[in-house]
Amino acid sequence: MKNIFVRICFIMVFVYALGSCTQAQQKAKKNNQENNTQAKKENTMDENKWIIKDKTLDNSKIDSTSKVVKTEEEWKKQLTSEQFYILRKKGTEYAFTGKFYKHKEKGMYVCAGCGNELFTSEQKYDSGCGWPSFYDAVAAGKIKTSLDTSHGMVRTEIMCARCDGHLGHVFEDGPNPTGLRYCVNSLSIDFKKKEEK
Numbered sequence: 001m002k003n004i005f006v007r008i009c010f011i012m013v014f015v016y017a018l019g020s021c022t023q024a025q026q027k028a029k030k031n032n033q034e035n036n037t038q039a040k041k042e043n044t045m046d047e048n049k050w051i052i053k054d055k056t057l058d059n060s061k062i063d064s065t066s067k068v069v070k071t072e073e074e075w076k077k078q079l080t081s082e083q084f085y086i087l088r089k090k091g092t093e094y095a096f097t098g099k100f101y102k103h104k105e106k107g108m109y110v111c112a113g114c115g116n117e118l119f120t121s122e123q124k125y126d127s128g129c130g131w132p133s134f135y136d137a138v139a140a141g142k143i144k145t146s147l148d149t150s151h152g153m154v155r156t157e158i159m160c161a162r163c164d165g166h167l168g169h170v171f172e173d174g175p176n177p178t179g180l181r182y183c184v185n186s187l188s189i190d191f192k193k194k195e196e197k
């Protein structure tokens with residue numbers, strides 16, 4: 001009799017333990033599903049809501065017929081390793097170190113990857129942020145934007161529309177008339193001095 005009682009107890013404990021295990025598994029599964037849904041939500045964050053827009057930052061104005069497309073190897077040959085890191089790997093140069101940060105000559109700033117004209121010296125201003133800053137771009141369709149959620153921030157990345165080279169980011173704390181600050185790596189651009197007449 002005692003034996004049977006012990007057996008029943010044992011079976012009950014076993015069934016209870018099994019039940020708890022299944023419950024725990026289900027809970028873990030549910031948590032996992034919730035996490036996945038959350039991750040999905042973050043990945044599909046609505047670009048239209050977050051991205052900074054302006055008349056010169058209209059991706060629909062980009063001329064896709066003049067695209068410059070090169071392989072990683074070709075870019076490596078053409079660019080210095082620092083330029084490659086910034087332009088092709090979306091790197092950022094150290095603040096206050098770039099050769100164009102304090103640059104004040106008159107002329108045109110072009111993409112260091114493909115020569116696309118991006119900013120004029122008239123559009124450059126001293127933002128004090130440590131990188132060359134412009135309040136506007138030369139024209140619509142010159143610069144491509146993309147939502148950048150890396151490093152725990154939500155930013156609008158700016159790229160050369162012709163070669164997709166990473167330039168920097170655009171922020172909404174610039175001066176009039178646009179209120180924008182195009183914050184650009186010196187290594188992403190070259191300078192063409194204006195010819196004196």
Ligand SMILES: [Zn+2]
Nearest residue numbers: 111114160163
């Ligand atoms: Zn370019």
